[in-house]
Amino acid sequence: MTTPFGWSSTGTAERDVPVIRLKNDSDLTEKYEFGSKLGQGSFGEVYEATHLETRTKWAIKMVHRPAPGSKMVETVDNEISILKQVNHAHIIHLEAIYNSAAMIYLVTELCKGGDLKQLLQQKKSFTEDETRKIIFSLADAVVYLHQRNIVHRDLKLENILLKNSSNEGDDRFDIKVADFGLSVKTGGVEIGNIMTEACGTLIYMAPEMMSGRGYSQWCDVWSIGVIMFMLLCGEPPFVSQTQRGLLKEIMNKVRFTQPAWASVSGAAKWVLTYLLKVDPAYRMTARQLLETPWIAGEHTVPSGPNNVLEMIDQLLENNTNENRSYPGTEPVKDWSLISAEETPESSLDHSCWSGADLGPEAVTERLKKAHNRKSAHSSLTQQDCRPPLRSALLE
Known part of the structure; x- marks a missing residue:
């Protein structure tokens, strides 16, 4: 796939990462010359280092070996296991x-x-074009991870690194997703692979993760939305010191009240409203984000439903209006999957938190119900719905 910015989204073959045993820690200084400290990670310090033989510069994260059986063992193993699997x-x-x-x-x-957090603190906010480049690269990486059933679970500004310094022109926005300590590899997006453990950083955390009802890879897309919002205006979309308070803020839906939004296109705001959908079943996927006109540099606000579930909702709504005089017609509100925007008070306790994980069979069943409810004049069939079904649910 060729991107709007001339990059390729297809990674090369996965690599065999060498694992070398050291007799003593000092042996590493015979291979690398250590330079300045770059930062403090979630479980270790990071230093710049130069390979003595090739003179290639690297970053070396130094991690104290955790005690056997501790939670940190799982975190370190996750980081190593996933980084050995990916190449993007x-x-x-x-x-x-x-x-x-x-x-x-x-x-x-x-x-x-x-x-990115450090750069945002310097810049206060990013232009829409700068944000577009960063979000494209981030979404491209997330699509790659989700295709391999890897969920990052801790996407945030601090975990997005910049390959080059800020004085290197457009190349300064060459980003790298890092810190996979909380990441997991799942069996896919089917109902049986729902995750329940809440983790990550609160202001980036998806509402379904906080709800305790279970979540899937759509939590990463919510985090992309929070990051995009912060890049454009310098502030998070929802703020609270507690999880309960943050959930209450989220239920009020995203608002664009800061002065910075006056210069942001309607297309960018449209993207944000779909990245930050409270109900994950109606949330845009990372792949759909890559296909939006906004990513391609257009300012056109799309019209019509964003995914197959919205299309079914719209169909049922239309058919209900058409069939009000026919006996036996069920109202749309009886359908079990209702968007969070329609039920702000009850959506946190609603079973629709797992709606994003509907498999093809479940969605096909919904389509059958829609087909049975339409009027005699409607001609929509399951075959008509297959393209959006693939796009929305079968990445």
Whole structure:
């Protein structure tokens, strides 16, 4: 796939990452010359280092080996396992692993520009074109992960690194998704693979994750929406010190009240409203985000339903209006999947939190119900609905 910015979204074959055993920690200094400290990660310090033989510059994360059986063991194992599986232009590249009795050293590509949080603090906000480039790269990486049933679960500004420094022109927005300690590999988006553990950073956390009702890979898309909102205006869309308070704010839906929104296109706002849909069944997917006119640089606001479930809702609404005089016609409100916007008070307790994980059979059954309810003058069939079904649910 060729992107609007000339990049390729297709990664090369997965790599065999070398794992080298060190007798002593000092042995690593015979291979690398250590430079300045780059930062403090979730479970280790990161330093710039130069390979003595090739003179290639890398970043080395130094992790104290966690105690056996501790939660940190799972976190470190997750990071290593997933980074060994992935190979994408906008995901941090793991070059090698060194192990000693006391330490684990992860050698990754060097990102000289810091992270997006640091850059946002300097800039206060990003232009729409700058945001578009960043969000395209981020969505491209998330599509790649979701195709491999990997859910990041902690996408945030701090975990998006900049390959180059801020004075390197357009290349300064070459981003790398990092920190996979909370990531998981699932069996797909079917009902049996629902996750329940709440994790990540509160202001980026999807409402279905906080609700305790179960969630899937759509939680990453919510996080993309929060990141995009913050890039454009410098502030998060929802703020609270508690999870309960944040959920209450989220139920009021996204609003564009900051002065920065006066210069942002309606197309960008439309994208945000679909990334930040409370009900994950109606939320835009990462792949759909890549297909929006806004990503291609257009300012046109799309019309019509965003996915197959909205199309069914619209169909049922139309047919209900047409068939009001026919006995036996069920009202649309009896349908079990209702958008969160329509039921703000009850949606947190509603079973629709797993609606985004409907498999093809479940959606086909919904389509059958829609077909049975339409009037004698309607001609919509299941075959007519297959293209949006693939686009929305069968990535």
